[in-house]
Amino acid sequence: MPSARDRVLDAYETLLIEHGGAAVTLDAVAAAAGVSKGGLLYHFASKEALAAGLLDRLRDRSAADAEAIRNAPDGAVAYYVRTSAPGGAAPGGLTRTYLAVLRLADSTTAGQAVRDALARVDADGFAALLDELHDPVLAWLAQLVGDGLYLRTLTGTPLPPDLSVDDLLARMRQYAPPPA
Template sequence: MRREDLLDAAEDLLSDQGSSALTLAAVAERAGCSKGGLLYHFGTKEALIKGMVERLIEDFDELVTNQDHGTYTKRYLAATFVAVRSGRLRRWAVVTGASGNPFLLAPLREAMARWHREGLEAEPDPAAAQIVRLACEGLWDVVSHDPGLYDDDFYTELERRLLALLPG
């Protein structure tokens, strides 16, 4: 059993049944493996949640890096819309709902601070850059709770308008 499959199973379980359903036995069953197979990769529920948080951060960092839109904010904006359109952002709600433990969410808080500070000094208009990043944050939150709320035309127009806030 691959580590990624176990993380997928945990996210699916949380998405379908909520945080109270997140047990190692339930994740193993959802993944189609033994509890021992799960314990090989994640010895505790906390380790599993930590794995989901780490993957979330790595995935978004990779999305930002893979965009070819100039400034960090433009790449951040493009990455947000790639994630929203592909449904990859459900992890935000899943991970947040999975843990009431501030220690486990500390890496996510650190990543959020980094994402909102990254490259601001190089932005032609740092305030506009922050507004766009905060708008992306709001979109992530809304879409993670209601993925079908907006259609592709709305996303296209919203992305165009947010991009228009940025100089250049």
């Protein structure tokens, strides 16, 4: 069972995703998390502290995902592309937290902190891809492909008909073969 702190962050993510940051209040987060407002304030003393907690969660999940990218049995590129595609979300809630942070960026004065956290996620993924590919241009291309698939995931846009992630990876492997 998740801790009260995690339940609060889960509820905050849900409210951000469903309603946007402007509609989220501490009372609404406490109610959605099933904790008292005092219980919420014990973990997060303000709405700004709650946002900072979400950014910390994003950084932690990004670091865990970067490690999973590096250790993926079928290689970093395949993992990155597969988990970026619709239906292939990375384990650990990174996609959900990332989407909530994007919604937070739309409605907060914490803009620089949000941009810094998103830049950290980008840097983690790039570094993990570079570890496998050893070519910054190929790593960036793989990241851009993953980013495009990730956008489809976030917006619910399906892949083109008669094409699959495996088709995409097969073509990408012509330019960036898997590790030996």
